[in-house]
Structures are given as C-alpha cells and as structure tokens.
Amino acid sequence: MKKNESVESLGRGPAPQYPIESVDNALKVLLLLGEKPELRLTDVAHYLGVATSTAHRLLAMLHYRGFIRQAERGKAYVPGPALTGVASAILQRFDVRDALHPYLEHVNAELKETVHLGMLDGTSVRFIDAIESPRAVRVASRLGRSIPAHCTSTGKAMLAQLPVDALRQLYPEEELPGLTPNSVRTRTELEDTVDRARRLGYATSSEESEDGVGSVAVALPAERMPVRMAINVSVPISRMSRTDQRRISEVLRQTVEEAAAALL
Numbered sequence: 001m002k003k004n005e006s007v008e009s010l011g012r013g014p015a016p017q018y019p020i021e022s023v024d025n026a027l028k029v030l031l032l033l034g035e036k037p038e039l040r041l042t043d044v045a046h047y048l049g050v051a052t053s054t055a056h057r058l059l060a061m062l063h064y065r066g067f068i069r070q071a072e073r074g075k076a077y078v079p080g081p082a083l084t085g086v087a088s089a090i091l092q093r094f095d096v097r098d099a100l101h102p103y104l105e106h107v108n109a110e111l112k113e114t115v116h117l118g119m120l121d122g123t124s125v126r127f128i129d130a131i132e133s134p135r136a137v138r139v140a141s142r143l144g145r146s147i148p149a150h151c152t153s154t155g156k157a158m159l160a161q162l163p164v165d166a167l168r169q170l171y172p173e174e175e176l177p178g179l180t181p182n183s184v185r186t187r188t189e190l191e192d193t194v195d196r197a198r199r200l201g202y203a204t205s206s207e208e209s210e211d212g213v214g215s216v217a218v219a220l221p222a223e224r225m226p227v228r229m230a231i232n233v234s235v236p237i238s239r240m241s242r243t244d245q246r247r248i249s250e251v252l253r254q255t256v257e258e259a260a261a262a263l264l
Contacts, residue, residue: 025050026058030067030083037162037169038076039068071172084121096225096263097129103259104131104231110251113235114139118154118217120228121146123170125155139213139234147209150176150190151183153217156203158228160194161219167191182207202249207237214240218252221260231256 025048032039032047045055059077062068066082097117104115108131117129125148130141149155150171159167171187184190197203205215217232233248 022058025054026062029058029062033068033077033079033083037166038071038078040076044077076169078122084126096229099263100220100229100231100259101129103255104129107231107233107251107255108133111233111248113233113239113248114141116142116154116232116234118152118158118230118232120149120155120158120230123149125149125152125158127154133235137236139215139236142234148177148179148183150193151179151205151209152232153203153205153215154230154232156190156194156197156205157217157219157230157232159190160197160203161222161228162194164191167194179209180207180211184208200249201253204245206240212237216245216248216252218249218256220256220263225263231259 028048029039029044032044036043041052041055041059044059045052048055048058059068063070063077063080066080068077068083069080070076071078100117104117108115112133112135114133115131116127118125118127124146126146127142127144130143132138132141147155149159159170162170167190168187171190174187176183176185176187176190178185184193194203202216202218204217205213207213213234214237215232215234217230219228219230222228231252233252235244235248
C-alpha cells in the first residue's frame, strides 16, 4: 500500500513544536480507515514505514480502546465501536444531520410515510434520524437501531457506492446471515443487488429486515458527506407496488439532489 495523499492532506493545523511519533502514527491509522474498508498488519507497517512489531503495538492499543476491531473472519482490522460511536455522536451534534432534517420533513410531507436517515457503520446501518408516518398503519421509527446493511435498502444504496473489490473486502465470505426468509443470503446475490441499485440510482428492500415492511433508499453523494449516508422511505408492504417504488424513488432522488446542492 502506498501512502495515500488524500489522507495526508487532511491535516490542517500547524506542525507541533514537539511531535510525538507514536501518537501521530496512531492518528494516521485512524485516518487511513476513512479511506480503506479494512487494514492488515503488513499494510499498516508498510504505510507507516515501521516494523511489523511496532505496527502491531499500535493496532493492539487502538483495539484495546475500541477504535478498531478484527473482522469476524480473517485478520484484517475494521472500524470499532468507539470510532463509529464518536462519528455518530459528532454527526448528531454536527450539522449535517440538522441540515438534512428539513429534507426528511419534505419527503415525509410529500409521501406520508416513515422516513429515515442512515449511516454506514462497517457492514451495518445505524439510523441517526427519523420521522414517522402520520398514517394509522405505518412503519415504526428505527431511530438509534443498527441493522445489517445487506438486509436494508439503506445499506444496499450505500454499498452500491463502493467498487466491487471494496465490497468483497467488507464481505469476504460467500454466506451472509439474514434476518428474515427474504434477506440476501450470499455475497453473489448482494453483488447483483447492489449492481442493480447502481443502475437504477436507488435500492429496495421487500421484507428483508422485518416481515411486512418494504423500503426504498437513495444514497447521498459520498464525496460531499463526512460518512456514507442515505435516506429511505419505509412502508407497509401493502403500499409497496412497483408503481409505489418508482414514485418513492423519484421523490427521494430529487430530494437528495437538492440536499447535495445545499451541502456544497
């Protein structure tokens, strides 16, 4: 792995008079996680220009503090709960979420359905904002919940922004766990699903995370967001015909375009 110039360019402060190399290296590892879906020991050692034993000590400390964790399969490291928790807390104060809330209100008013804002957290989606449908029969808010990304339209919309090799790094195994009988169960099926989402510009879910619930999601442009985020509309499956899907997707795509322009 060569040093990533975009990571190095993130620094904005003046150089410290008394730099601490170990702290600097640990921070570089965290910055690198913003560019790569996962890191291996040898990659980190090569990137930092240190011995593998030094890289291992850095990773061990970051692991201890919860900033990274080892992937479920293999020896690669991925963002840990402390890092994603900090990101989520900042987003809740920051005002990407506040800036996007009026757009959720617009979709909710237009469609009279439950609307969510989700962020990609490894292979999960964390729902960080929501507005429930005013209808008597509606999908309940998932605010604060984390759900496997491949089981949700929100997750699939964001995964569709990744190149195939990055998707395979996130999902190194062919078999995937599911939440319902309709959940995507293999990486091959997931690749087909996200490829379709790339072509259509939106992703769908039909009782894949919860019985009786369907949804449509559109991702916000990744280059304009601090993390990958998407807006979804969740509806009772009885209100999810193909015509409904197309109408919802049109409202979402137009709204996301307007939101992206406002975030410039």
